[in-house]
Amino acid sequence: MKTNLSSSLPSQLETDCLVAITLDRSESDRNEKNKGENTKPSPSVESADAAVRDAAKELLSSGEVTAKPFETTLLHRPAGLKAKRLLLIGGGKAKNFSAAELRKLAGAAVRTLKGKSIRSFAIVLPEQALPEKGMGSEAVRAIVEGAFVGDFDPGYYKSDRKDKDKDNDQKLDAITIVVQGDAKSLESALQTGRIVAESQNFTRDLVNEPSNRMTPTILAERAKKMASEVGLQCEVYDADKIRQLKMGAFWGVAQGSDEPPALIVLRYDPTGAAKDVHLGLVGKGVTFDTGGISIKPADGMEKMKYDMAGAATMIGTMRAIALLKPKVKVTAVICATENMPSGKAQKPGDVQIAMSGKSIEIINTDAEGRLILADGLSYARQLGCTHLVDAATLTGAVVVALGYVNAGIFASDDQMYERFVSANRQAGEKMWRLPLDDEYKENLKSNIADMVNAGSRWGGAIFAAMFLKEFAEDTPWIHLDIAGTAWMEENKPWIAKGPSGIALRSLVEFVKGWSA
Ligand code: BES
Ligand code: MN
Ligand code: ZN
Numbered sequence: 323m324k325t326n327l328s329s330s331l332p333s334q335l336e337t338d339c340l341v342a343i344t345l346d347r348s349e350s351d352r353n354e355k356n357k358g359e360n361t362k363p364s365p366s367v368e369s370a371d372a373a374v375r376d377a378a379k380e381l382l383s384s385g386e387v388t389a390k391p392f393e394t395t396l397l398h399r400p401a402g403l404k405a406k407r408l409l410l411i412g413g414g415k416a417k418n419f420s421a422a423e424l425r426k427l428a429g430a431a432v433r434t435l436k437g438k439s440i441r442s443f444a445i446v447l448p449e450q451a452l453p454e455k456g457m458g459s460e461a462v463r464a465i466v467e468g469a470f471v472g473d474f475d476p477g478y479y480k481s482d483r484k485d486k487d488k489d490n491d492q493k494l495d496a497i498t499i500v501v502q503g504d505a506k507s508l509e510s511a512l513q514t515g516r517i518v519a520e521s522q523n524f525t526r527d528l529v530n531e532p533s534n535r536m537t538p539t540i541l542a543e544r545a546k547k548m549a550s551e552v553g554l555q556c557e558v559y560d561a562d563k564i565r566q567l568k569m570g571a572f573w574g575v576a577q578g579s580d581e582p583p584a585l586i587v588l589r590y591d592p593t594g595a596a597k598d599v600h601l602g603l604v605g606k607g608v609t610f611d612t613g614g615i616s617i618k619p620a621d622g623m624e625k626m627k628y629d630m631a632g633a634a635t636m637i638g639t640m641r642a643i644a645l646l647k648p649k650v651k652v653t654a655v656i657c658a659t660e661n662m663p664s665g666k667a668q669k670p671g672d673v674q675i676a677m678s679g680k681s682i683e684i685i686n687t688d689a690e691g692r693l694i695l696a697d698g699l700s701y702a703r704q705l706g707c708t709h710l711v712d713a714a715t716l717t718g719a720v721v722v723a724l725g726y727v728n729a730g731i732f733a734s735d736d737q738m739y740e741r742f743v744s745a746n747r748q749a750g751e752k753m754w755r756l757p758l759d760d761e762y763k764e765n766l767k768s769n770i771a772d773m774v775n776a777g778s779r780w781g782g783a784i785f786a787a788m789f790l791k792e793f794a795e796d797t798p799w800i801h802l803d804i805a806g807t808a809w810m811e812e813n814k815p816w817i818a819k820g821p822s823g824i825a826l827r828s829l830v831e832f833v834k835g836w837s838a
Contacts, residue, residue, distance in 0.1 A: 341444065344368065525634045529808065561573070605632040618688060696790065
């Protein structure tokens, strides 16, 4: 997809379709007098160009357009515009409008127009609608990110899919963002948005593949290929090395599968980075989770191909970092394996000794993510990481707690949490903090070993996080449980059903925040 900035007047732009955002300005703070009285929608077209507003005037006065979120109205041969079509897309209440809304609207515009075989369009930057002046670059980024996210189509193995042939791509050809005044100053925002969004789609691409086409070995190959393209160091270690490192918890899971596991390490070590900061990103890469001997029910098991989303998120994050070049040292540790039942599989009651030396009684072989992450966290500490973040589709319990809307955040360190949250806000991803009180530690007790890997049903997401905390030890650490958010359960106006790429944007922003 080509991405362009244009500072021409929207009405003078020749394009297949001009996209403008409509907002409901009733009850808006610019209309103090009418507060509370005027509940009828008062839609406005967000463009400083009067010709664009005029073209939509009749539609607006007809009452057909209300500006409610994702409402789309397509006008052909709009009077006074050089564009062939005008697409109005609703952004909801003006007072709630932000870059996060804009990101979704751009995605919705892409999905709406692609559905009509329109492959290029121009979108008017709604400058008056932004809460603050100087938000132009944030808005440009949001539009680019949203457009790429909306362009992703998970139907890889449909026979009629045209992009199997590279010259006949099903993707959007080009998007132009129409800005007022100086486009040059927004160019870097456009490039940043592009890098982040392409990395997010790279992650979604990995997650989208079924487990027969995304084994630990293939995941490692994909990481290696990406690393060589963007200039990262990448090492891949096999089962021998995993045993040699005494990663008994990781190996305990991997031993049950005929597919060999992979320990993938990606390193980014720029010159000029702060000496005392070394970020560690640890990802859960279970390429298929059957549950092992504590096998899962058949119903819905096919979804467990996305149990490597945490790994894919960290690999995609490293890609974005390598291209954005913040001055901070970052290492990603990816633990990739299947979780299978077999004659070699670990069994409930087995005891495994983790890399840190702690012993674990395996109560449930389906609680495998925390086992592989335990050793991933220890290894990242051994490599010298001063701060750790892990991402994992770790528990069904986090879906019970937060549904499919928010990812769970756990943090052992409030300062690190504050940094993460401000990055998260910037990125416009939904996440919610859950607790790690010492009282929960009680549940980890085992009769035979230092801890059990699974406890009671209640507070299951917290239990899993408390378990991981034992291995992060005193290193400041954040755990992201993305089990409910890494996979979209249904199509949305702005994003297709399938892998979401959640957490990547927050992580990239978080890492950038440490740049020297
Ligand atoms: N991969 C699952 C968690 C999961 C559930 C991911 C739903 C995505 C959607 C994890 O390995 C798992 O099986 N967790 C168990 C733990 C339990 C056995 C203590 C769970 O949450 O049921
Ligand atoms: Mn499991
Ligand atoms: Zn799992």
